[in-house]
Structure formats: C-alpha cells, structure tokens
Amino acid sequence: MKQLKVGILGATGAVGEQMRIVLAERNFPLSELRLFGSARSAGTEIEFKGEKLKVQEASLEAFKGLDLLLGAADNDVAKKFLPDAAKMGIVVVDNSSAFRLDPEVPLVIPEVNPEDVKWHKGLIANPNCATIIALTAVAALHRKARLRRMIASTYQAVSGAGRQGIDDLLAEIHAPEGEQPPLGVFPYPIAYNLIPQIGGFNDLGYTSEEMKMQNEGRKMLHEPDFLVSCTCVRVPIIRSHSEALTMEFEKEISPEEARELLKDAPGVKLYDDPAEKKYPMPLDTSDQDLVYVGRIRRDLSAPKESYNRSLTLFCCGDQVRKGAATNAVQIAEIVFGIA
Template sequence: MKQVNVGILGATGAVGQEMIKILEERNFPVASLRPIASARSAGSKIMFRGQECTIVEASDDAFEGLDIVLGAAENDIAERFAPSIVKAGAVFVDNSSAFRLDPNVPLVIPEINPEDVKWHKGIISNPNCTTIVTLVAINALAKESPIETIIASSYQAVSGAGKGGIDELNNEVKALSEGKHLEPKVFQYQIAYNIIPQIGGEAFEGYTSEEMKMQNEGRKILHLPEMKVSCTCARVPVIRSHSVSVVLRTKEKISVERAKELIANAPGCKLVDDLKNKVYPMPLDTSDQDIVYVGRIREDLTDERGLNLWCCGDQVRKGAATNTIQIAELLLK
C-alpha cells in the first residue's frame, strides 16, 4: 500500500485514541499523522510509533495536505468540517451518525459490502456499533437466504457512552460498597447493579434513535430495503463489548447445522457454540479484539423459518475504530 497522510478528527476522545492504537497494530501505511481536536487540546502531544505528534486545532484549514481523515467526533463537528475535508481533497471516513442515511454516502462494513466504497463522493460513513456487531454475525445467513425480519435485544456496555460511562460505573460501585450514593451524570439513572432500557431519545412510535439504527442502517448495508427490524437497546453494567440477542427469519429455511457452518466460515466471525460445555460468547472474552463471537444458535420455536443466536463484539474496536480503519484500507486497495 502507498504511504498516505492521515488526520484524526476528534483524536483525544476514546474512539480517536483507539484509532491511533489500531493504526499502529495494523501497520497502516501512514506517511504522517495529524491529530485534530478542540482548541482546548491544541498544542498538546500524543505518541504515534514512538514519535510525538502535535495536536492541531480543528479549523477549515486543518485538513490541507491530508489524504484520509478518520472521524471520531460528534455529529455536529462532523457536519461542520465535512465540506472542508472534501474541499481539501481528502476522503472523510466518519464514525458519527451524521451521514449514515444520506443516499449519496456509502455506509460500509468491509466484511459485508466493501464494493460500496467505490461510489463515494468524498465521504464514507461508519455504521452504528451495535449494527456492526449484529450484521457481521448474521451476514453469512443473509447471503444464504435474504433476511425478512429481525427481532433484536442489545445489552450495551457503558464504554459506549465514552470514558465518562466507565468512570460512572466504577465510581458508583465503589460508592455503594461504602454505603454512599452518587448522583448519576452520564446515564439517566444509577447504572451499577441496574439495567436502563433506553439508549437515545424517542425516534419512532416508542422506539429510540439507537433502536431504529439497526433497521435503517441494516437495510442499506445488506441491500435489503424491505427488511423489518424490531429492536430494544438496554445499557448494562458491563465495561466493554456489546452483546445482542437476535431472532431472525429468512426467506428460505436455514437449518441450525447449516447456520453454524456458514457462521464458522464467515469473515470477522468466530463460532463459539457448545451449550453442554457452557461455551458461548461473552463480553469478557470479546473485549479488546476485533472478531464477533456468535453462539447459542437454535431454531426459533415460534417460526419454522426462524433462527435464534447470541453475539458479542467490542464496540470500541470493531464497532467503531477498527471498522473505520478497515474502510480506509479498502480505499488504498
């Protein structure tokens, strides 16, 4: 691969920091790295491949000379600087949700629809983390027979809310062990020893914005515009790695044995399925790596064309930073 100049918009956040780590891990051909962040961080130093890189303040001129900009900032920042990035001649691979449903912007999971990168117009969007974990798990089934419906329940780690979510869980556990109470700041309610069945605000008929992403993004990524998804997203007191329970119905019946064979050979997946020996995907096993573990595969007892499965994946890595860098790798190919 040719050497390219890379910028990271939002370099000081949790996903931006993970991107820096993964660029090193994957030996991405970086000629120069330009970390870009707010004025508060500008001038500070970060390490990349043993050398100091100075953080540059985000501005319209901050992207000149870059080939690829990895987006690790919030929607408003991504929307604010996207025109400047494209004008500078760089390709913006954005992790925010700002452009995901834009019909002129590819929404890509490299294991599923890498060909969509080809029609970008300067911006490529990275999907929602739960969508990525779920679709990587079921893509091989969708290729075998189109998926008609999905019923999903996600159990999402506190790190999905950034470093503040991790700190809040740890601080609450410590305070409660000492008989104290801390007023929650990151989450709506205490997250320690609790489950909060709401992520995002209401978006459609009682479904939250997070819940609608799996249908809206899934249709675009899988090229299944009629696929219907009913999703419930809950925040759970787990540090890292999202888990998803999936019930899906395919156009043609897929047996459990065939489903296991397909998933075992699917890119980005690992079959972890031996109930008798208590072997199944768990967040502790899937954290800090990029493979989606899939198990508990069984027939749906309410639908003869249905399958149940359970999957886990690291939402900071594969669900955000790694998938973004994999898209950048596609650009270089």
C-alpha cells in the same frame, strides 16, 4: 506502497484513541499522523509509536495535505468540518451518525457490503456499533437465505457512551459505601443497574438507537423492506456489546447450516458449544476484532409455515474496536487498496 498522511478528528476520545491503536496494530502505511480536537484539548501531547504528537485545534486549514481523515467526533463537529474536508480531496471515514442515511454517502461494513466503497464521493460513513456487530454476525446467513425480519435485544456496554460512560461506571463502582456520585452521561445510576433507553424516543416508543438497526441494515443489505424490532439496553459492562437476535429468512436454513456458514465467515468466530459452556461473552470478546457467535437454535415461537426459516443466536463484539475504530480503518484499507 504509498505512505499516507492521516488525521483523526476527535483524537482524545475513546474511539479516537482506539483508532490510533488500530492504525499501529495493522501497520497502516503512515507518513504522518495528525491529531485534532477542540480548542480545550489543543496542545495535549499523545504518544504514537514512541513519538509525542500534539493535538491541534480542528480547522480546515489544519487538514490541508491529508490523504485520509478519520472522524471520531460528535455529530455537530462532523457536520461542521467533514463535508468540506471531503471537498478538499481528502477521503473521510466518519464514525458519527450524521451522514449514515444520506443517499449520497456509502455506509459500509467490510464483511457485509465492501462493494459500496466504490461509489463514495469523498465521504464514507461508519455504521452504528450495535448494527456493525449484528450484521457482521448474520451476513453469511443473509447471503445464503436472505434475511427478511429480525427481533433484536442488545445489551450495550458503557463504552458506547464514550470515555465518560466508562468513567461514570468506575466512579459508581468505587464510590465509598453510602455515597452516590453525581450522574454523568446516563439518566440513572448504571452500576448494578440496567437502563432500557439509549437515545431519545420517537412517537412509536422506540429510541433513536433502536431504529438504527433497521434503517442502517436496510441500506447496507440493500433490502428496503427489511424489518427489525429492537430493544436497546445499557448494561454495566465496560467493553463489548452483546445481542440476542431472532431472525426470519426467505429460504430455509437450519442451525447446522448456519454453523457451517459461520465457521468460515469473515470477521466472525463461531463459539457455539453449550454442552461445554462455550458461548459468546463480553469478557472474552473485549479488546479484539472478531464478532463471536453462538447459542444458534431454532426459534420456537415461529409459526409452522416459517419455522424452518427462523433462527435465534447470541453474539458479542467489542464496541470500541470492531463497532467503531477497526471498522473505520478497514474501510480506509479498502479505499487505498491496502486490504
């Protein structure tokens, strides 16, 4: 197999760090790994497979010769570098939200719509973390019964705000009694608290994070009329997002059928035995790549005409891994015929 020259933009952040780990774990065929960051982080040494690699300041010149560039930087940095990197002939898989809804850029979850990789023009977008977890959980059900509508409540770990989010929570937990550390990336203290806001609000009262589930879901499911009402909540959990999903399908589907479909669904672990207290939880799903799905049941609020077409479930998945780094590496594996 051809050995590839790979770069990571945003290599010192939480997702960039996880991309390095995933590349090593999955034995991605590397002939060279280059790490890129800001001028401030340039020169930092990071170990990879027993070798010390120096972080380089990001530039198009520094990208020359790469086969693959994984983006783990914020939107401004992504917009500055990644379209031009793609024009240089580099395959770019970007984790920012900058290009997700661009009609010229595929948005891909390998377990959901791997076929969309085929029409890339050099740049492929990695979806929002909560969207990846939700759609991986329900893709097999959608293929069977066609998902039409979803009500989602997400309980999102501080890892979704990057390394600083994790640092802020730990600082608050370990602060001396009576002391409150200064606020960081969150508008309120997060320890022992819930914050029902992730992103800015629109005119309808929904945050930017909440709209991603519908907008990105429509693109990947190829369902322009897919409807979602989503509430996103930041919770004091280090890793793994949890989500409660209530769904209405076009065709009838029972909880028993759903369990049978999910038992063998790619990227999913069916963990659904409430009598034995077996259900998805963030502690169990952190630092691995499967989306756990359980608590599958009928939606008791569904009208009579749609009752047999409605289900509710609970799912959990690691935000930094499957919700970001692993999904990006899986996309690259499809592009280069490794998967």
